[in-house]
Amino acid sequence: MTERHDVAILGAGSAGYATALRAAQLGLGVVMVDRGPVGGTCLHRGCIPTKAWLHAADVRRTVAAAPSFGISAQGGDVDAARVREYAEQVVGGLHKGLEGLLRSRNVEVVPGDGRLVVDELGPGIDLDGSILRARNIVVATGAEPVTLGLPVDGERIITSEHALRLQRLPRRAVVIGGGVIGVEFASMWNDLGVEVTLVEALPRLLPTEEPDLSEILARQLGRRGIDLRLGAAVEGARATDDGVEVTVGGEALSSDLVLVAVGRRPNVAPVAETELRLDGAHVAVDEFLATSQRGVFAVGDLVKGPQLAHRGYAHGMFVAERIAQLEGRFPGVPVLPKDRDIARITYSSPQVASVGMTTEQARSVGEVETADFHLRGNGRALILRAPGEREPGLVRIIRRKGGEIVGVHAIGDDVAELITEGALLVNWRATPEDVRDVVHPHPTLGEALAEANLQLAGAALHMHG
CATH class of the missing domain: 3.50.50.60 (FAD/NAD(P)-binding domain)
Known part of the structure; x- marks a missing residue:
């Protein structure tokens, strides 16, 4: 392989393919190397199939509770093979779409086990002795499960x-x-x-x-x-x-x-034979996600911080724009989101969703004000709960005393759908007064955010304050 690309990406997971798509969109020549199918862990072995299984579990739980809503229903047996088939159908559709998107952007995808090399000719990706060269290398090899040294056999x-x-x-x-x-x-x-x-x-x-x-x-x-x-x-x-x-x-x-x-640990094996500086188990990077080797960047789970697919997307887009900027193809100034300002969700039942600082973190840097709106006062939350079920959850907003919102936290059914609005509040450094007049439709879970904001703005409506 003698052709020198603008960008070569090692790893085709969330961070890798986001880098590829954005770089190609900006007119850069892109090649991406991975032994597995494009989409990586998130699409094939993590986020998407897990959430499909969780939705199937939620369906069973809903059916079990149906009589309490006045609906006659029977259910209980679980055909795990059929659930797996359903999850794989979701994955398959998304995978096909991603492949088509990469083709439409002229991203070259090379299958194989690649490893990073840095020699007198600069950085490259070694594919069984054949070196793929590029002016910029982006390492996006993700993470792998931690086993605690237990004898994992894949069966029991x-x-x-x-x-x-x-x-x-x-x-x-x-x-x-x-x-x-x-x-x-x-x-x-x-x-x-x-x-x-x-x-x-x-x-x-x-x-x-x-x-x-x-x-x-x-x-x-x-x-x-x-x-x-x-x-x-x-x-x-x-x-x-x-x-x-x-x-x-x-x-x-x-x-x-x-x-x-x-948990999962970063997969640094493909860079182990280089002198890439590490930060504990992770690859060390600067504020531009550049590593200690010139022309080599690291993104996603390789970089210390929360292991989130959407963080990987953000890293990939940032690095693509940074490289394009250095190549004179991007006139703007790319901005890397802070880890703290990226929303995180646990898709359990109930769900837990949050963005920004916790109360303890916020108090460590100054005085704070908090407002909790308990979802027992939210019509939509009560509708979602089966009669007799207790403790539907709550929404919490944290602000600096008299200042901007620095954290949004929620627990309850479907609160994952609230956290994007929470991310807007935190990332835009909004104050409760800024958003107190935004009208939320009724009945929705979003009203819980509105009520907490109203309390902090001194205009509580459906709560004591």
Whole structure:
């Protein structure tokens, strides 16, 4: 391969293909290398299939609650193979569309195991001894599951990637990890009829979220029958004749399988033979996502911060515009979003969504004011809950005292749909007074944000303030 491209991208996941699409849109010659199908973990082994399974679980939960709404319905049996087929159909459609989009932008996609090389000729991607050269290399090799050193076999001791390929659900499962992945799978499997034990070494679930929202989540998961073991360390796991035995705090727990869901670590193996400077387990970058090697950038999960597909998109677009700017093809000044200002969502039941600072973080830099609107006062939230179900959740807005909004947090059914508005409030540094006159339609969950803003602006309507 002697042709020198403007941009060569190692990795075709969210960050990689976003870089490719935006760079090509700006008139740069782009080639992208990956051994797997375009779309990477998010499309094929993460975000999309997981959320499809979660939606199927929500359907079953809705059917189970139908009589309380006055609707006669029967259901309960779960055909895991059919659920997997449904998820794969969603993935397949999106994959086909992405391939077509890349073709329409003239992005060359080269299949293969590539690795970064930096030599006297500059940076390149080594493909089985053939070096693909480009003026700019973007490394977007993503992340892989952390296994805690447990004997993962893909059948009884599994990661989330194995879990999405199950043809039959277990009767009992132990989920290790109370972060986003563990909570989503525990909630999903519980709704699909699996007896779930959720183990987390820290004293609460979702440790990066507001503590009292984590408490609400834990209460609701516990009421649904999930056995929560918080502040408990996993000491080992071994396959037995009829399942798996997990040792937690000296106690042996028996289950059909164990899901190890304690997070993902950056996949730095393709850059390991270079002198690329690392930041712990991640690739070190500057404020432009440039690495220690000239002409080499790193994006997405390789860079320290939240592991989010939409963060990868933002990184990819930024780097493409930065490279185009350096090449004289982009007249503007690209802006890299701050990690804190990127929304994050846990798609459990209930959902948890947030953007910006937590209350503790905000208080560490000055005085703050907060407003909570409990969703028991929101008509849409009550409509979504089955009669008799308690604690529909809340929405919280945090502002600097007398100043701008710095955090929005929510827990409840479908609150993921609120957080884009929350991101606008935080990213635009809006004050409650700026947005108090924006009229939200009724009945919607969005009214909860409006009510919290009204309270902070001194004009509470449906709440005491």
